[in-house]
Amino acid sequence: MHNVSSFFKGPTNFVLSAVYEKYYPNVAFPEIAFIGRSNVGKSSLINSLFNKKIALISNTPGKTKQVNFFNHSDKLMVVDLPGYGFAKISKKEAKNISDFVSHYLSSRKNLKKLFLLIDNSLGAKSIDLDTLKSMGHMREKIIIVFTKKDKKIKEISEKNNLIKSNYENYVVSSKNNEGIFDLQKIIFGLL
Ligand SMILES: Nc1nc2c(ncn2[C@@H]2O[C@H](COP(=O)(O)OP(=O)(O)O)[C@@H](O)[C@H]2O)c(=O)[nH]1
Numbered sequence: 001m002h003n004v005s006s007f008f009k010g011p012t013n014f015v016l017s018a019v020y021e022k023y024y025p026n027v028a029f030p031e032i033a034f035i036g037r038s039n040v041g042k043s044s045l046i047n048s049l050f051n052k053k054i055a056l057i058s059n060t061p062g063k064t065k066q067v068n069f070f071n072h073s074d075k076l077m078v079v080d081l082p083g084y085g086f087a088k089i090s091k092k093e094a095k096n097i098s099d100f101v102s103h104y105l106s107s108r109k110n111l112k113k114l115f116l117l118i119d120n121s122l123g124a125k126s127i128d129l130d131t132l133k134s135m136g137h138m139r140e141k142i143i144i145v146f147t148k149k150d151k152k153i154k155e156i157s158e159k160n161n162l163i164k165s166n167y168e169n170y171v172v173s174s175k176n177n178e179g180i181f182d183l184q185k186i187i188f189g190l191l
Pocket residue numbers: 036037038039040041042043044045147148149150151172173174175176
């Protein structure tokens with residue numbers, strides 16, 4: 001599996017941030033996207049997978065509410081999507097974000113997999129299930145990633161079982177890298 005590790009050590013460059021489809025990069029590479037509630041560990045996971053601080057840009061104000069595109073080694077597009085369940089934004093803004101994210105998800109032809117992150121220590125929330133429900137049309141593209149496996153479980157959610165029995169899922173830690181290689185193998189397999 002030497003190929004997998006060396007692939008992820010390759011360069012990952014920020015391409016652009018955009019809200020509307022007409023501004024999205026027009027490339028044919030396979031694309032993967034990441035989504036989840038804010039603070040779920042999305043930036044940390046992207047950084048662990050790609051061995052570098054590529055997600056820093058996605059944490060800069062303004063960019064967190066756009067679709068951020070990265071080009072990995074001219075072979076893979078990596079997309080950091082705005083989170084959901086923000087506490088600090090208006091209903092109107094939340095609706096606007098969810099509308100363009102839905103549009104991205106349903107229109108992007110080269111999108112191969114959507115990684116939806118759930119904090120393992122807090123368990124799945126209603127908003128995670130609602131989001132998954134709204135993505136019924138693309139269910140086979142969805143991979144659930146339970147994050148922060150190293151942390152003690154604080155809240156046991158019955159919703160976890162529902163998710164685990166219906167979706168391909170992994171439990172990982174960006175802190176000690178547990179499970180990261182499994183995800184890298186899946187991503188490598190999309191090329
Ligand atoms: N213990 C632990 N903390 C994590 C892990 N991943 C992320 N965090 C922490 O969770 C917080 C949010 O992480 P971040 O990656 O910025 O989340 P994002 O808002 O989804 O991009 C930060 O304090 C991280 O250090 C993990 O695997 N284990």
